[in-house]
Amino acid sequence: QKAIIRVIPLKVEPIVLEGEFANVAEVTPAEGKLLQSHPLSLCNTSEDEHTESGFITIVKLEQPDRDPNPCLSLANKAKLAGERGARAILFDITDDESAADQLRKPRGLSQPVVLIRGHDAELLMGVVNKNREAHVKIEVKEPPSWPDYDVWILL
Amino acid sequence: VHPNVSQGCQGGCATCSDYNGCLSCKPRLFFVLERIGMKQIGVCLSSCPSGYYGTRYPDINKCAKCKADCETCFTRNFCTKCKSGFYLHSGKCLEKCPDGLEANNHTMECTSVVH
Structure with missing residues (x-):
């Protein structure tokens, strides 16, 4: 299921991106302040000083060979992020496409998990890199009412 | 440049990336998560900063926060x-x-x- 991600940085034009809801969690809208989380912050041996809840966390996943022994599975990292107050978890999977498979199995996590990649992810990480406070709205993109046929035959 | 070490690597990193900072540290150094505004990056230090304590694990040495009081x-x-x-x-x-x-x-x- 596609997701529409509206990123509203302070004093800068909003940007609208597209992502994909992962089946590991509910497909549901969410919104909150954007906050980056380092992949290693989502481990039981790490804690995040950020104590407010109600944020949306973005995690830039690295190539799998750069983290050969992940502390938790991606599903459990998403679960941990939710337990720490995240309203939704965005995974930039540009460098780790295997993440999509890891997050395909339904686990009923209540906070939505959205996968983002390529140019959309680049734009989002650009906001993060500028460290500009931003609000994020995640919406469920309804499928088009007309089915996606490539060819139409008009009689 | 070695593929595991991008140009943005700080001194103590063994591997790093532009968005996440350090991903792993050189031997004996401690990995610390640093939050700067909305960003969170990894840094590698020879000792943990004040208010933190160090724990050595098989695959990583980490700094964690002391209790609130x-x-x-x-x-x-x-x-x-x-x-x-x-x-x-x-x-x-x-x-x-x-x-x-x-x-x-x-x-x-x-x-x-x-x-």
Whole structure:
């Protein structure tokens, strides 16, 4: 299921991106302040000083060979992020496409998990890199009412 | 440039990336998560900053925060200096010293009663 991600940085034009809801969690809208989380912050041996809840966390996943022994599975990292107050978890999977498979199995996590990649992810990480406070709205993109046929035959 | 070490790597990183900072540290260094505004990056230090304690794991050495009432600590459960308003006693931070001990407002510790 596609997701529409509206990123509203302070004093800068909003940007609208597209992502994909992962089946590991509910497909549901969410919104909150954007906050980056380092992949290693989502481990039981790490804690995040950020104590407010109600944020949306973005995690830039690295190539799998750069983290050969992940502390938790991606599903459990998403679960941990939710337990720490995240309203939704965005995974930039540009460098780790295997993440999509890891997050395909339904686990009923209540906070939505959205996968983002390529140019959309680049734009989002650009906001993060500028460290500009931003609000994020995640919406469920309804499928088009007309089915996606490539060819139409008009009689 | 070695593929695992991008140009943005700080000195202590063994591997790093532009968005996440350090991903792993050189031997003996401690990995610390640093939050700067909305960003969170990994950094590698020779010792943990004040307010943190170090733990060595097989694959990584990590710094973690002391308890909320503790300013500096040796481990999570052994404080060496308490925050303002607390007295140090046997590695713990107490709002009131136990019976038989008196609060030393100079050292902010619980000490034996001097007769």
